[in-house]
Amino acid sequence: MQDSRDTGDEPSPGLVSTAIQAITQHIRAEGLAPGDLLPSEAAMTRQLNVSRTVVREAFRSLSAMRLIDMSAGRRATVAKLDTGAMSMVIEHGITTQQISVQQVYDVRRTIEMRTVALAALRRTDAEAAAIASFARLMRENFKHPEIVMEHDIAFHEAIAGASHNPVFSLIVTAFSGVTRRTWVIGWRTRSTDEDQLKMIKGHEDIAEAILKGDPRLAAEHMAQHFDKSVKALLDAGIA
């Protein structure tokens, strides 16, 4: 049936890729914002003159990247910025050993020295309080590694958020998965309560510098924090 005279008969990158492009193109052309409705699969099927199979795989691909939201019965909508795809790429790189944990930490260090400085400059009072409170929760639960870890991750994400640059948030959050898989290893190398509390103290120092609005100091504490973390990882034999 499909006579494909429609779009001018492209080379061959596959009908699905074409459909994906058509959809993203539609978002751009119509200037859609998060939450806005996309065409139904049936409509897309007619417009592109391909089977529903193809259109569906295109929608599903965009959904997997979290560029659109899908749910049964409802039409797809444009999605809010989400870290889903980035996390998967990073995880894929790690599990296939194309990137090392240490390399991720180097990137994190680079980025978070900046986010923490920006946070010190641009944080709202509420953000500063939230950051400080995550540090406090780490101390209060320091007997429960899993809980400490989650507050640690939330701490770093909160700082990224306080930088008021969503791209930083995106990247930092994308690394959280890796952190979850290596955090405990680093924690174990800090064998004594004293060592562990010292690490938590590092977080409190960062929070305090943000509260005081001192970007230099905040960046310095963050750098030290990462240097110690990387050292802990290296001591544990993480490549």
Added chain:
Amino acid sequence: MQDSRDTGDEPSPGLVSTAIQAITQHIRAEGLAPGDLLPSEAAMTRQLNVSRTVVREAFRSLSAMRLIDMSAGRRATVAKLDTGAMSMVIEHGITTQQISVQQVYDVRRTIEMRTVALAALRRTDAEAAAIASFARLMRENFKHPEIVMEHDIAFHEAIAGASHNPVFSLIVTAFSGVTRRTWVIGWRTRSTDEDQLKMIKGHEDIAEAILKGDPRLAAEHMAQHFDKSVKALLDAGIA
């Protein structure tokens, strides 16, 4: 048919999401490396006890994120690290106005001040030569903006490569799409030949610092380069 007693009948995240997880899980469990073969769709269909439709949408989603490579007749293989998904996320953020070009440039500046320093420390001679040659090609073609732009982008990607940390390459490359869409605007604000050549000179300074192996100097030149670029964009009224 499918009795779904299989995996224990999860809540409801959808069969496709489950299939995606099963595939990535397979990669992890088998310790697959780039190029290794994945199970065929038919095999996956049997293993998960779902229709080929579901398995196919899962494969296609991973393919869209460039975590796997697919092509007709052949089974899917594990993919090399690729920036595809990240680029799409960033582009999506830009087109839906969830992130601004300026925010992207702030992130680039942060990251590239680091990549350039690392490049100065870790570059091979071949890498230093390649970087310098991109700068030279910019000068030689400075009457043809499109060509200058492509060499500019290649220049920055080469520096990221010379940092020898693929995560940096990944991120820098992911931003190239945005650059392609805004570069010309910045170029136009440098109206005279002199201004344009000055901007190219900035690249040559960076290349030289990398060649000399001076990370401080390299980072400084890079910072200046970005400051001027952002200023050019702001002059042009880019939010």
Added chain:
DNA sequence: CCCGGAAAACCTGTATGACAGGTTTGTATC
């Protein structure tokens, strides 16, 4: 024994039709 080539087996790409739910819309009744 090796080599070349053709057939078979396998695999993905795409299309079609069907049906089970979920959601929205419109309508008719109170």
Added chain:
DNA sequence: GATACAAACCTGTCATACAGGTTTTCCGGG
């Protein structure tokens, strides 16, 4: 005008079919 019900629409999943592309197998000739 409000409410409840039905119709229309939409996505999720399944089954089947067939057109190519790719790998494997196997057989015949040297």
